[in-house]
Amino acid sequence: MKPRILVVTSCTGEKLYKPDNQLVLKDFQDKQTLERRENELIDYKVNAGAMYTGSQHLALMSGIQQYRDIGGEITLNIISAGYGLLQEEAQIVPYEVTFNTMHSQAIKKWAKQQNITQDLQQKVKDYDLIFFLLGDKYLQAIDWPIQLRDDQRAIFFAGGSSKSRILNWEHYHVLAIGEKEAKEFKFGLIGIKGYLFGQLLKQISSDKDISWNNILKDPKQVREYILASLKANIRQIDIFGDLSQEEELLQFYSELFPVPDDLIAKNYVLEPMFFLPENDDRVDPNYDFLTDFSDKNRNPLVNDVYAHEIFGRPQYDGLLVSKVNIDGSTQQKRLMMKELGMHGFYRLPSGYPIMGDCGAFSYIDKEAPPYTTDEILDYYNDLKFDYGVSIDHLVVGPFKRDEHIRNQRYELTLSMAEEFITKYNQNKESKGYNFHPIGIVQGWDPVSFRKAVEHLIYLGYDYIALGGLAREQSDRIYAILKEISPVIPNESFRMHLFGVARDIRTMGSFHKLGVTSFDSSSPLRRAWLGTGHNYHTPGKHYTAIRIPEAKETAGRVKKMILEGNGNREFSEYKRLEQEALTALREFSADRLGVTEAVNAILEYDKILGENREIHEDLYRELLSERPWEKCDCTICKTIGIDVVVFRGNNRNRRRGFHNTHVYYSQVQEFKKHWKK
CATH class of the missing domain: 3.20.20.105 (Queuine tRNA-ribosyltransferase-like)
Structure with a gap:
């Protein structure tokens, strides 16, 4: 059976049209605004495959078109910083939005709004081989890992520095492409991924059914086919005079730290x-999570x-x-x-x-x-x-x-x-x-x-x-x-x-x-140290929700009262603390929405003066995905949403126990694989 092939590439700054009033980021943030602005640019609307004119896209489309001309079947999707995940045939208008100018948290937030990861996860289900031609910023727009079946393979044409972002999961492979390859193959660094995938398609064209199946069985064949295609190109044959030089180019990785x-x-x-x-x-x-009571005489x-x-x-x-x-x-x-x-x-x-x-x-x-x-x-x-x-x-x-x-x-x-x-x-x-x-x-x-x-x-x-x-x-x-x-x-x-x-x-x-x-002790300590890695799941880490205890005798609230911060009374701190906790319990019981729960938490955050603006998106992500409800460990089943509350030893350390359980479960899975 012929493998089904999906290529995922990125949008480019260069486009077929570039009018003065092209779309910008704010135009994509409201559906009605986007429709109105697209109507203003209706004369420039074309399919996504034709819109982008950057060197990677043009080289890629040239190879795809030649492959299709001989009857080859291949699907192209484009990750657009404006439109999200695009099919090649999608009709779009010119825009000026790129992940390349965004910082990591902004990329994550906007990509989530664009539903890129979920759309991609749904898309890959229909394919056997998935090729990613993405720079590091566009790789950050995806919440890895995309889940693959045992009979699927994902192959990344990526810079060597991106290996650590990719190679932590089964069935993921990297063909490292960077400045050295661009120089040796005499093609610009920005477009080299598209050019080399085109070379792969040239080689596949001679015997596409067998070759795709070979790659599915042994993904490293991608490198061999590309090198074979380049050797057949007289303009490039001089670069292979030294075998050791050939071995250094297009390094292929199936694991981050390979062991011969x-x-x-x-x-x-x-x-x-x-x-x-x-x-x-x-x-x-015997800790009581509702009243935060622990017997001091024990x-x-x-x-x-x-x-x-x-x-x-x-x-x-x-x-x-x-x-x-x-x-x-x-x-x-x-x-x-x-x-x-x-x-x-x-x-x-x-x-x-x-x-x-x-x-x-x-x-x-x-x-x-x-x-x-x-x-x-x-x-x-x-x-x-x-x-x-x-x-x-x-x-x-x-x-x-x-x-x-x-x-x-x-x-x-x-x-x-x-x-x-x-x-x-x-x-x-x-x-x-x-x-x-x-x-x-x-x-x-x-x-x-x-x-x-x-x-x-x-x-x-x-x-x-x-x-x-x-x-x-x-x-x-x-x-x-x-x-x-x-x-x-x-x-x-x-x-x-x-x-x-x-x-x-x-x-x-x-x-x-x-x-x-x-x-x-890292899985344990991460429960109460830093941001972004407090609550672990096998594929993702989350930030725990900080609701420190409001005490007149100790902690942050005592310090703020002593410092005369805003002349606030202790009762105000206590009220907002309890409202935040109540909101979480109401949310857990499905009697309150994500936005209302997050707002209650942030009200308490504001008077604590911790400058936690970044936490809003992280809290929203945690509550929206409710990972503790999917965990079957004793702690998550017993204390529920309290496991993701950053508050005192009895919650924080239990969350650390949960994290250790998650890590050790992975160790045990590895042992099973190793024994085989």
Whole structure:
């Protein structure tokens, strides 16, 4: 069966007609105004395929027309910053609106009003191969991912910088096209995507049925067909004199961080494990959300519950507990830990390991770590940890840039790992050590990390950890792991990444390069940090609705009253707070619309003086899509709309538990795929 082909391209600034009174953005914001203005420009109305005269569009249409002339079938849609998603035959008039001059939030807001994502999602259902010829700004106009069936493929002709926006989902592929390709293929940068798709169509024309099916089975064939077409063009054949140059052009990606077969680590056979850092992450199980009441006389260490108690099972493979967090806790907590052991204190099933480390960020500014090896060995043993990590000293930021300091910390970390394993082996029998030792390394580039790992392998470690990478870009971690992967000695060797839990496809690549365990509190902490990522779903993050508690004794409202802000009485803050909460409950019960609910929330926002104008659109998006109602986790089912309210520990931390559940569900899905 012949695959059905859809091409999605962007509008261009150059148009067939450009009258002085062409449409502008405000003309598209009201239906009646748009109709009136279109009538004024009726003499310039043509179909969308003919309206655009930019170089990409002309090159694309030339290739499409030649393909159609020999009987080929292909559908073209155009993303217009004015009209939204256009069919090629749609009748339009000249306009001057582009996403290229808008900032990201404006793009998102206007594209949503234009219904671009929903229209595109509906459109792609009818096609097997979907090609996107879009610049980064137009990619931002789509709320990714567009859902695809297992038998569909999406191929993007895009700049290399757009890979991270695209390659987080299955069946998405990128042919990287940029300045290098424009120069080598002697075509302008703006139009190169259209030109190269035209070359693809030329090659397909000779055997279109078989070729499209080949691409559907192996999307990388797109690159091969384009190169073959260019080689057949005598004007371009000179660029292929050097094979290495050909290999650098039109790089094809099916994942953001590809791992060649010869780089897959020997320990890839081990199942990856996600550890969750723990720092008193408990909530009151009896909290009353309607009255915001929690019994102040309860003992949180005994009464309050952890995420795994709410869900009935851990939403992670193990816990990570830093010594610095225990040292800073109450005496009662420390005594309970020593008496009960780590598993007993956390009420964690025995099948879930607990890893301990020293919490190096807490002493980053000190000349040396504040602990001795003997002290740490006894600490891990006394509290019955399953894994214990050697002492390290961070090589990050200014400490990495100063060559003398970084070398000093690097060597200190290695020497403490050597002392750790030596004393562990010497005293294991006499002291009855039951925890497994992990040696940690620091570094500043791929080679320094690899040499440190090699040294710890020489010392006898079968489990090592990479520290200091929590704030690094994924591409740098990728480079480090590619350097380390070839030295991993055997199938049972384990490697941990501290503080790194990126999207699951990236972690899949890291797993191939030897990472067998990793940890991050990011899904949990995001619940109450920043804007845009407070409430997670598998394909999208949302902003939680900020309704801080109105208290005379603490918080933002107390501060504003003390500062005499607008001479407002506490009763006014309390009234607007309660009206915002009531509006949300009425909305949840379908007795109030989105606009009325958002307006009530913003009234409280206004007197808090937080300059939250940007939140209006984000709140409207959250309430319109109601993602908590689609979630089947225990927390969303139990507390409903309260899970998306940014307000106090009992809501915020529960939302963090939900986020961790979402992330761990993705980890589990990855494990199923990996086992196959």
